[in-house]
Amino acid sequence: xxxxxxxxxxxxxxxxxxxxxxxxxxxxxxxxxxxxxxxxxxxxxxxxxxxxxxxxxxxxxxxxxxxxxxxxxxxxxxxxxxxxxxxxxxxxxxxxxxxxxxxxxxxxxxxxxxxxxxxxxxxxxxxxxxxxxxxxxxxxxxxxxxxxxxxxxxxxxxxxxxxxxxxxxxxxxxxxxxxxxxxxxxxxxxxxxxxxxxxxxxxxxxxxxxxxxxxxxxxxxxxxxxxxxxxxxxxxxxxxxxxxxxxxxxxxxxxxxxxxxxxxxxxxxxxxxxxxxxxxxxxxxxxxxxxxxxxxxxxxxxxxxxxxxxxxxxxxxxxxxxxxxxxxxxxxxxxxxxxxxxxxxxxxxxxxxxxxxxxxxxxxxxxxxxxxxxxxxxxxxxxxxxxxxxxxxxxxxxxxxxxxxxxxxxxxxxxxxxxxxxxxxxxxxxxxxxxxxxxxxxxxxxxxxxxxxxxxxxxxxxxxxxxxxxxxxxxxxxxxxxxxxxxxxxxxxxxxxxxxxxxxxxxxxxxxxxxxxxxxxxxxxxxxxxxxxxxxxxxxxxxxxxxxxxxxxxxxxxxxxxxxxxxxxxxxxxxxxxx
Amino acid sequence: xxxxxxxxxxxxxxxxxxxxxxxxxxxxxxxxxxxxxxxxxxxxxxxxxxxxxxxxxxxxxxxxxxxxxxxxxxxxxxxxxxxxxxxxxxxxxxxxxxxxxxxxxxxxxxxxxxxxxxxxxxxxxxxxxxxxxxxxxxxxxxxxxxxxxxxxxxxxxxx
Numbered sequence: 001x002x003x004x005x006x007x008x009x010x011x012x013x014x015x016x017x018x019x020x021x022x023x024x025x026x027x028x029x030x031x032x033x034x035x036x037x038x039x040x041x042x043x044x045x046x047x048x049x050x051x052x053x054x055x056x057x058x059x060x061x062x063x064x065x066x067x068x069x070x071x072x073x074x075x076x077x078x079x080x081x082x083x084x085x086x087x088x089x090x091x092x093x094x095x096x097x098x099x100x101x102x103x104x105x106x107x108x109x110x111x112x113x114x115x116x117x118x119x120x121x122x123x124x125x126x127x128x129x130x131x132x133x134x135x136x137x138x139x140x141x142x143x144x145x146x147x148x149x150x151x152x153x154x155x156x157x158x159x160x161x162x163x164x165x166x167x168x169x170x171x172x173x174x175x176x177x178x179x180x181x182x183x184x185x186x187x188x189x190x191x192x193x194x195x196x197x198x199x200x201x202x203x204x205x206x207x208x209x210x211x212x213x214x215x216x217x218x219x220x221x222x223x224x225x226x227x228x229x230x231x232x233x234x235x236x237x238x239x240x241x242x243x244x245x246x247x248x249x250x251x252x253x254x255x256x257x258x259x260x261x262x263x264x265x266x267x268x269x270x271x272x273x274x275x276x277x278x279x280x281x282x283x284x285x286x287x288x289x290x291x292x293x294x295x296x297x298x299x300x301x302x303x304x305x306x307x308x309x310x311x312x313x314x315x316x317x318x319x320x321x322x323x324x325x326x327x328x329x330x331x332x333x334x335x336x337x338x339x340x341x342x343x344x345x346x347x348x349x350x351x352x353x354x355x356x357x358x359x360x361x362x363x364x365x366x367x368x369x370x371x372x373x374x375x376x377x378x379x380x381x382x383x384x385x386x387x388x389x390x391x392x393x394x395x396x397x398x399x400x401x402x403x404x405x406x407x408x409x410x411x412x413x414x415x416x417x418x419x420x421x422x423x424x425x426x427x428x429x430x431x432x433x434x435x436x437x438x439x440x441x442x443x444x445x446x447x448x449x450x451x452x453x454x455x456x457x458x459x460x461x462x463x464x465x466x467x468x469x470x471x472x473x474x475x476x477x478x479x480x481x482x483x484x485x486x487x488x489x490x491x492x493x494x495x496x497x498x499x500x501x502x503x504x505x506x507x508x509x510x511x512x513x514x515x516x517x518x519x520x521x522x523x524x525x526x527x528x529x530x531x532x533x534x535x536x537x538x539x540x541x542x543x544x545x546x547x548x549x550x551x552x553x554x555x556x557x558x559x560x561x562x563x564x565x566x567x568x569x570x571x572x573x574x575x576x577x578x579x
Numbered sequence: 580x581x582x583x584x585x586x587x588x589x590x591x592x593x594x595x596x597x598x599x600x601x602x603x604x605x606x607x608x609x610x611x612x613x614x615x616x617x618x619x620x621x622x623x624x625x626x627x628x629x630x631x632x633x634x635x636x637x638x639x640x641x642x643x644x645x646x647x648x649x650x651x652x653x654x655x656x657x658x659x660x661x662x663x664x665x666x667x668x669x670x671x672x673x674x675x676x677x678x679x680x681x682x683x684x685x686x687x688x689x690x691x692x693x694x695x696x697x698x699x700x701x702x703x704x705x706x707x708x709x710x711x712x713x714x715x716x717x718x719x720x721x722x723x724x725x726x727x728x729x730x731x732x733x734x735x736x737x738x
Contacts, residue, residue, distance in 0.1 A: 120599055121606055125649040128594065145649060179591055179623075180652035304643035307636075 001170045003132045003163040004029040007096070008037055010139040013172045016067050017041060018058060018425055020051040024071020025111060026098025029163040031069075043425065043454055046446035048075050050418040052082020053444070055093045057419030059086070060405045061380055062426045063217065065146050066093040072100055073111030076157070077118065081412060083153045084122040088409025089238060090215060092151035094142050095119075101161035102130060115157040124152030132165045140173045149183030150302040151215060183301060187318030187326060195297050195314050196330035198271055202295075204339040205231045206269035208254065209320075211238030211408070212276015212300060214401045218321035219243070222275075225324050229334045232343045234262035236277050238408045241398040251343055252352075255283035256565050257390040260350035263563075263571040265343050266291050275299040276320040279309040280409070289570040299323045350563075350576065352394050361556040362532055364388060364463045367539075368395040371433060371461065374539055378403060379431045380423045384416030384440030387469035390561045392435055414443025420458045421451060431459065431543060438464040438488060441515070448522040451548040459542050460550040462515055465557045466501070473560045478567075488512075501557045511552075519550035528552045582658065583612065584638045585630050585665065585732050588645055589653040592618065592625040596650050600627060603648065609633065609641055613731030624652065628733050662737040668706040668730040670694070671716065674723030675701040682722055689715050700725055 001009070007030060011019070020043045023031045034042055045051040048070045055066030070079055076097040086093045097119075100109040119126040125145045127138045135158075142154040199205055213222055219242045226233065226249055234254040235243055243250050252259030254266055266272065272294040277283075279298075284290040287310060297314035298306050306315040316323055354365035368391045375381070377399040383389040383406045398404040405423060407415040420434035441462050451458050468486040475483050481499055489505060489512050490498065516526030525545055529538040535553065542551040562577040590596050597616040604611055612630040619626050631641060638656060645654045657663045673682060676699055686693060686703060689711065695702035705715055709732055716727065 116595060117598070120595070120602055130594070178649065181649045302647070304640070304647045308640060308643075 002029065002033075002166050003135055003158070004033045006132070006135050006167060006170055007139065007158070007163065008033045008040065009170075010136060010172050011067065012039055014139070014143045015064065018043065019067045019069055020045055020054040020058075020422065021069035022048050022051055022071065022075060024073075024075045024098060026072035026100060026160045027069060027075075027158075027163075029160065030096075030098070030158075034069075041425075043421070043450065045418065045421075045450050047444065048078035049082050049414065050421075050444050050447045050450065052079045052093070052095060053085065053412075053415050053418035054422035054425075055095070056082060056086045056091050056415075057382060057405055057422030058426045059091050059093050059422070060089075060419070061402055061423035063215075063402065064092075065143055066091070066422060067096070068093070069096045070098070071111065072098040072115070073113045075111075076113055076115040080118060080122060081410075083119065083155060085407055085410040085412045085415060086153040087122050087124065089407065090151050090211060091153070092146040093153045094146050095153060095155045097155065097157050098163075099128070099157045099159040102159045103161070105159065115155065119155035119157070122153070123155045126155040126157070128157040129159065129162050132162050132167045135162065135167070136170065136172050141176050141178065144176045145181065149181075184303070184317045185301070185319040185322055187299065187316040187323040189326070191314060191316045192323065192326050193330055195273070195316065196327060196332075198295060198297065198314065199229065199231070199273070199334070200332050202271035203337075204269045205229075205271040205273065206265050206294070207231050207233040208236075208266065208272055208274045208277065209233060209239050209242060210236040210275070210277025212320045213239050213242040216276060216301070216320035217401075218276070218324050219401045221321055221324035221328065225328050225331075228328060229331055230336045230340060231273070231334065232265060232340060234258070234265060236280070236283055236408075237393055237406055239277065240393060240406075241401045241404040244399045245397045246399075248344075249340075251347060253393050254571070255280075256285065256567070257394070257561050257563065258283075258565070258571075259352060259394070260563055260574055260576065261343055261346035263565065263574050264346050267293070267570070267572045268342070269294045271295050271297070273297045273299075275324065276301075278305045281309070284309065284571075285565045286568055286570040289572075356532060358532055360532070362529065362535060362553055364465065364553075364555045364559055365391050365395050366532070367461070367463060367535055367553045367555065368392055368435065370535055370539055371435070372396045374536075374543060375433070376431065379433060380405065380420075380427065382406070382416050382420035382423055382432065382434045384434075384436035385411045385413045386437045386440060387465075387473065387559075387561050388435055388437045388463040390470075391463075413440040416440055417444050417447045417451075417458070417460060420460070421447060421456050424456050424458050428457070432457070433459045433461060433543070435461045435463065437469060438462055438466060438515070439468045442488075442513070445518065448519060448524055448548070448550070452523040455547055457547050460519075460548065461542075462550065462552045463555055464515070464552050465555050465559070466512075467557055470561070476558075476560065477564075511554075515550060515552045525549045526552070528554065530554045581632060581634055583630060583632050584656050584658040585628065585734060586638075586642065586645070587655045587657060587734060588627040588629060588651060590625050590627060590648075591650045591652060592623050593650050596625060597627065599648060599650065600629070600645065603644055604631070604641070607640075607644060609637070613729070615731045615733060628731060630732055657734055663734045664737060665708055665732055665734040666706055667709045667712050667732050668704070669712050669715070669727055670702060670704050671719065671727035672700050672702045672725040673719050674725060675699060678722055682719070685715070685718055691715065
């Protein structure tokens with residue numbers, strides 16, 4: 001068998017049935033095999049970044065490893081953003097890139113780039129395969145590494161001659177044996193016992209959980225634990241969906257754009273039980289004051305996360321599912337107490353709100369609220385990055401794990417559309433809605449063609465405020481309203497030092513670019529709402545149309561995301577809104 | 580407390596493993612004082628001796644990050660343990676136009692070796708615990724050191 005044939009056979013043995021990618025000189029041998037392959041569906045994206053995000057979205061929606069294949073040189077470099085994105089959100093993907101033949105490596109050959117060196121700094125692990133004999137073992141290890149422990153991206157760089165040379169006695173290995181890599185799954189029993197005692201004795205315990213709950217498939221264990229202990233819970237962006245947002249104990253997302261109740265709870269609790277998260281700076285705000293009254297327990301599968309950002313009193317290395325199950329057995333039942341009442345008061349007194357009147361401009365929060373009402377529990381929402389992302393986190397009611405996909409750690413604009421394609425391919429029978437801003441959608445707009453050609457029924461919602469809204473918001477609040485290069489309609493005809501949008505800017509071209517036309521040019525239905533009264537009709541028509549649809553909502557340009565904890569400030573210095 | 584830490588990393592002998600380790604340290608903002616990678620008695624295993632400066636908390640993070648690498652088998656910080664034999668090697672070129680007898684005395688006391696002599700310079704080699712090397716450099720400095728190269732530290736557990 002040739003290296004290319006071995007690769008495809010190995011992928012099948014790993015359970016791969018969809019591959020995203022883009023061909024090129026160095027990978028023609030692989031694509032030639034793929035062409036004849038019946039069991040694997042190949043999706044030709046329009047850019048390698050799109051392929052990587054699609055594999056990422058597929059992995060986030062399913063929990064399986066997403067796969068993409070690209071060519072050497074520019075093909076490989078175009079995947080770097082997607083790989084880094086998967087790394088920061090611990091998403092299992094395997095990226096296979098072509099490479100020039102081994103005898104050309106290091107000669108600056110055509111379309112040669114040092115993918116081994118590039119990938120090293122953004123991957124969980126990476127391989128450069130130098131001989132075909134190593135290929136089966138490398139693929140086996142790559143998949144094992146990607147999906148085990150704290151998942152992450154693995155890159156395999158595959159020189160062309162490795163894919164064309166033959167191996168006589170090919171067998172795919174059944175097991176992997178790696179000397180140094182053995183993730184710890186079970187938490188230390190004594191530490192778990194200690195934590196249970198802390199929980200029993202705490203007056204004001206608080207759970208703070210993240211994406212690790214979803215990755216570990218621990219939502220059920222978490223639910224059981226909540227029912228037994230009645231401990232209020234805050235959930236990070238990456239963890240949204242792991243607890244139904246209508247759960248009484250759920251206080252919302254903590255951090256910079258978190259809810260008041262979540263942030264106050266962190267500041268007031270006397271025991272903070274962190275599970276499957278990493279005390280990201282967007283959550284902690286000022287680290288000196290973060291949870292200053294609390295003992296902190298940290299459960300994570302990655303030992304390097306414990307103590308990295310915040311000093312921990314009770315460290316537990318282990319898989320969230322196992323640790324939660326063990327902890328459940330050790331902890332005493334707890335009835336809601338005064339502390340629960342306090343948190344419920346906060347929830348009641350500081351609700352998320354927006355003020356949409358019938359005749360004013362559409363508010364972005366309103367659109368997302370309506371999407372939330374029109375969605376089913378298993379609808380998959382895929383956001384892009386920026387203001388709309390935060391509004392989705394706040395106003396969309398997440399009900400199930402793996403139904404809310406968002407680029408959290410890297411904050412990659414352009415993630416939404418391709419990732420939604422990946423999710424939709426994984427679940428063709430479920431509604432997949434990509435919610436993007438007008439900035440982010442333009443970053444990978446070429447993937448409209450992929451949706452169209454492959455009939456991928458993603459419902460694309462563009463929240464269009466003609467600004468890079470999140471940056472505009474910071475300029476508005478902290479940079480003296482100097483809207484430097486954040487207006488996407490800014491051009492030679494604009495005043496020199498524009499201090500924000502006026503009525504005049506609309507003259508000439510109200511829709512730029514005309515996204516409805518862009519959709520139509522790609523053979524996709526395009527819809528637009530400019531008035532509040534049109535929002536529901538557009539959403540209903542869009543969601544109920546077969547195939548891909550783009551819905552553009554022209555929203556108020558100057559709306560800011562609140563609540564907000566200003567950068568570097570303490571979580572209790574939260575700003576509730578403008579008035 | 581900011582201090583010098585000698586860390587021994589046992590890794591699987593794969594291509595690029597040294598680059599992986601040095602890349603990890605630079606990407607996380609740690610400064611490497613010295614790094615040596617060399618094969619061991621087992622061809623599948625490679626040992627890297629690393630000297631980095633930092634507070635104990637920071638070094639704890641370095642160790643965790645190093646442990647996280649897939650190729651890493653073991654990470655030991657030997658700075659606080661007594662039962663390691665630590666050695667470093669130095670080649671040092673010193674001005675030999677005057678005070679020769681004093682320099683010879685020093686060489687004798689340190690059991691160093693002269694490996695090259697020219698009209699103007701002596702080249703000396705010495706191996707020993709890092710502190711001995713430091714002291715030797717310090718005592719030779721007044722005579723005029725032209726240049727030296729140090730190997731960086733290697734260590735082996737006593738038992």
